[in-house]
Amino acid sequence: MVKIGIIGCGKIAQVRHIPEYLDNKSAQLIGFFDVNQERAADIASQYGGRAYKSYQALLADPSIDAVSVLTPNFTHAEIAIAALRAGKHVLCEKPMATTLADCEAMAAAARETGRKLMIGQNQRLAAAHQKARELLQAGAIGEVITFQTGFSHSGADQWSIDGRSSWFMDRSRSCFGAMADLGVHKTDLMVYLLGSPIVQASAVIGTLQKKYPDGTPITVDDNAFCTFVMRNGVTGTMHASWTNYGREDNATSLYGTTGAMHIYKDPAHAIVIERGGTERTCFDTDAIQTNDSQTKSGIIDLFIDCILRDTAPVISAEDVLPAMRAIFACAKSAEQGGGLVDIGSL
Numbered sequence: 001m002v003k004i005g006i007i008g009c010g011k012i013a014q015v016r017h018i019p020e021y022l023d024n025k026s027a028q029l030i031g032f033f034d035v036n037q038e039r040a041a042d043i044a045s046q047y048g049g050r051a052y053k054s055y056q057a058l059l060a061d062p063s064i065d066a067v068s069v070l071t072p073n074f075t076h077a078e079i080a081i082a083a084l085r086a087g088k089h090v091l092c093e094k095p096m097a098t099t100l101a102d103c104e105a106m107a108a109a110a111r112e113t114g115r116k117l118m119i120g121q122n123q124r125l126a127a128a129h130q131k132a133r134e135l136l137q138a139g140a141i142g143e144v145i146t147f148q149t150g151f152s153h154s155g156a157d158q159w160s161i162d163g164r165s166s167w168f169m170d171r172s173r174s175c176f177g178a179m180a181d182l183g184v185h186k187t188d189l190m191v192y193l194l195g196s197p198i199v200q201a202s203a204v205i206g207t208l209q210k211k212y213p214d215g216t217p218i219t220v221d222d223n224a225f226c227t228f229v230m231r232n233g234v235t236g237t238m239h240a241s242w243t244n245y246g247r248e249d250n251a252t253s254l255y256g257t258t259g260a261m262h263i264y265k266d267p268a269h270a271i272v273i274e275r276g277g278t279e280r281t282c283f284d285t286d287a288i289q290t291n292d293s294q295t296k297s298g299i300i301d302l303f304i305d306c307i308l309r310d311t312a313p314v315i316s317a318e319d320v321l322p323a324m325r326a327i328f329a330c331a332k333s334a335e336q337g338g339g340l341v342d343i344g345s346l
């Protein structure tokens with residue numbers, strides 16, 4: 001049995017991590033911490049286990065084997081590294097951290113301690129994304145030339161347990177807005193689908209509409225328009241947005257030398273492959289998870305499995321570093337006016 005501590009008891013803890021741990025026969029939830037101590041105490045009384053007064057106290061408990069780090073972005077590196085050094089295995093939510101140095105320090109801490117560090121880039125686990133990768137590798141649309149990907153919904157203020165006063169809207173705690181909240185999912189997805197790191201990135205970001213309750217604009221981007229050049233030459237665009245007040249959009253299209261592939265774009269089919277104007281092949285793997293319709297991501301089962309089998313995590317810190325480098329390159333590009341930034345210059 002793997003005994004689990006939850007650090008950060010907000011929305012993602014409540015809709016994904018806790019239900020998926022409860023569903024795993026080899027995991028047992030035994031400890032909870034949140035800076036909102038009442039929230040941690042409520043969760044502990046609901047699911048059993050103990051609420052701690054600090055994350056350090058939770059990490060000092062030798063009965064805890066592994067933790068989920070589900071706190072605001074600026075705390076990920078500090079808490080994840082402390083947990084690894086305390087001998088715990090760590091599943092840390094995305095974005096991995098708020099500086100490249102912190103991301104690299106997390107990866108180094110995992111190597112040095114020999115503990116598992118897995119990052120919550122769960123889009124890799126969506127059935128259509130796994131099928132699409134297999135189809136692309138088999139040459140279903142020939143050589144990929146370009147792509148466009150995007151993720152947009154009505155914003156983290158509509159999602160967070162603390163609503164419009166959430167840390168998501170505060171640059172000092174989130175560091176990025178839509179670009180690293182939603183954009184990091186699609187950035188990591190393109191690295192995963194194409195099997196190639198991003199070597200150059202550019203971005204125009206803006207706060208176009210979101211405001212604090214007092215009417216002043218939020219201090220992070222609510223829209224990010226990014227361009228990625230992959231090492232294999234494939235070039236494409238990614239749009240992340242918190243200002244889509246229609247149906248959540250989480251679609252990706254890839255255009256190759258013999259056809260096009262659309263993932264989660266057609267409401268009726270998870271993957272559509274088009275060759276010419278008339279030939280269509282459809283794959284009905286699953287429907288994409290949305291904020292309003294949470295389905296099992298499978299990330300907890302994989303985390304527990306890698307601990308029990310002592311195998312490498314399926315989504316390791318090293319796997320996710322290329323996407324994080326691209327996000328930091330986008331931030332640099334936006335600061336410099338939107339031109340392409342070499343990943344090597346970071």
Ligand SMILES: NC(=O)c1ccc[n+]([C@@H]2O[C@H](COP(=O)([O-])OP(=O)(O)OC[C@H]3O[C@@H](n4cnc5c(N)ncnc54)[C@H](O)[C@@H]3O)[C@@H](O)[C@H]2O)c1
Pocket residue numbers: 007008009010011012013033034035036039055069070071072073075093094095120121122159160161162166167168181
């Ligand atoms: N993989 C995904 O698809 C996905 C989806 C949503 C959120 N996330 C990530 O999960 C993390 C948590 O997001 P959320 O949606 O649960 O946010 P949330 O605002 O709903 O909850 C955050 C919780 O953390 C607590 N907190 C704040 N500072 C803390 C600290 N220093 N130590 C401990 N607890 C602290 C808050 O009181 C709150 O309960 C973020 O990094 C976010 O980007 C990932």
